[in-house]
Amino acid sequence: MRNIDQALATAIERYRQANPASERIHADATQALPGGNTRSVLFFPPFPPAMVRGEGCRLWDADGHAYLDALGEFTAGLYGHSEPAIRAAVAEALAGGLSLSSHTAREGALAREVQRRFPSMELLRFTNSGTEANLMALATACAHTGRRKVLVFKGGYHGGVLAFAGGGSPVNVPHEWIVARYNDLDDVRARAAPHRGELAAILVEPMLGSGGCIPGEPAFLHGLRALADDCGALLVLDEVMTSRLSFGGRQALLGLRPDLTTLGKYFGGGLSFGAFGGRAGLMQGYDPRGERAWQHAGTFNNNVLTMAAGLAGLTQVLTAERLQALNARGDALRGRLNALLVEQGVAMQFTGLGSLMQLQPLAGPVRSADDLAAADDRFKALVFFELLARGVFMARRGFMALSLPFDDAACDAFAAALEDVVNVHRPLLPACD
Ligand code: PLP
Numbered sequence: 001m002r003n004i005d006q007a008l009a010t011a012i013e014r015y016r017q018a019n020p021a022s023e024r025i026h027a028d029a030t031q032a033l034p035g036g037n038t039r040s041v042l043f044f045p046p047f048p049p050a051m052v053r054g055e056g057c058r059l060w061d062a063d064g065h066a067y068l069d070a071l072g073e074f075t076a077g078l079y080g081h082s083e084p085a086i087r088a089a090v091a092e093a094l095a096g097g098l099s100l101s102s103h104t105a106r107e108g109a110l111a112r113e114v115q116r117r118f119p120s121m122e123l124l125r126f127t128n129s130g131t132e133a134n135l136m137a138l139a140t141a142c143a144h145t146g147r148r149k150v151l152v153f154k155g156g157y158h159g160g161v162l163a164f165a166g167g168g169s170p171v172n173v174p175h176e177w178i179v180a181r182y183n184d185l186d187d188v189r190a191r192a193a194p195h196r197g198e199l200a201a202i203l204v205e206p207m208l209g210s211g212g213c214i215p216g217e218p219a220f221l222h223g224l225r226a227l228a229d230d231c232g233a234l235l236v237l238d239e240v241m242t243s244r245l246s247f248g249g250r251q252a253l254l255g256l257r258p259d260l261t262t263l264g265k266y267f268g269g270g271l272s273f274g275a276f277g278g279r280a281g282l283m284q285g286y287d288p289r290g291e292r293a294w295q296h297a298g299t300f301n302n303n304v305l306t307m308a309a310g311l312a313g314l315t316q317v318l319t320a321e322r323l324q325a326l327n328a329r330g331d332a333l334r335g336r337l338n339a340l341l342v343e344q345g346v347a348m349q350f351t352g353l354g355s356l357m358q359l360q361p362l363a364g365p366v367r368s369a370d371d372l373a374a375a376d377d378r379f380k381a382l383v384f385f386e387l388l389a390r391g392v393f394m395a396r397r398g399f400m401a402l403s404l405p406f407d408d409a410a411c412d413a414f415a416a417a418l419e420d421v422v423n424v425h426r427p428l429l430p431a432c433d
Contacts, residue, residue, distance in 0.1 A: 118243075153369075
């Protein structure tokens, strides 16, 4: 019987043979980009596909393959690849001229739309990415409290220089980090205790996104709120991914009011975006009319294309009802996929909330990054390459984010492809006890 390594090697070799144009594009890029890559998350060996076009929830690569796009640009592609209202708004903004060198009416309008959804963001400012939004939120917390220490979570991800998979990263910004276990208030309290008077902020995702779509338990997240108050620290809720879980993000679903919230991804309509905001008393520090205002510059903070695309998306497309339907579809799909895996006796599962999910190569409860320690990545890799061969694109790490055009037919197609993969490879996949 073939083993998992042989099956994976065969799948990868078939992928390589089928994608000569992508391989060439990647090889060319290695001359100027380390490993041919400028965005770490996208790379996987032997080389990632080079995409050339997208429409709705479909993608086409340089070798002419068409894919069902279940990745949705790691949540930034919420509107799909060709939403007419966004294309029209960008075209109109283009016609009005790029880089207008001053305020425009658009940034205030977009900020008001964000505020309408997230009342805890009494005042907010724009950045160019979620990373930058989190950097600014932490800078705000440090400036406000006069402290430097920040409590974060193992498996958390807040940006390229704010990454805590495995506990941290050599290229993280040099805050004084205290890294605790997610969904474990006792661990948090024990680690925070020696630093009580020095804690500037608790920075947390309401669901670990990159860390494996592990939902934060309501009691845990509310417990962090209480702990922050107790320590005189700010609670910074990173809703860069989870903001799509309802009209007002996961904070609205939980009745949780952070001091600061960070946003990113789809809010820019598919263009580069970030925002941070919260209590007016805090954010007022950035009011340039103040004598000692904090500086927050950024050439592209109000760039006309992002402002126009973001505004069109929020005002013309993303109603509360559509978001609710999208997340209900995600819940239904995740339930269906998990039922299929159980039925087939495969010890794998999809974790997540609403339209966000992650394939895990193990069964059982997943509450923190530690619960994934025993996960064998080869199983995820095999499913990934086999889905790719069937015209289905997800993240190599097993992450999926449904977009608005990802309809019931797309869900059926995804489930059918997964079922086929499981049928073909069941003896190689981890079995339920
Ligand atoms: N915060 C979370 C929860 C994220 O998932 C990400 C990106 O995946 C970021 C922050 C960083 O956002 P960006 O990639 O726009 O810098």
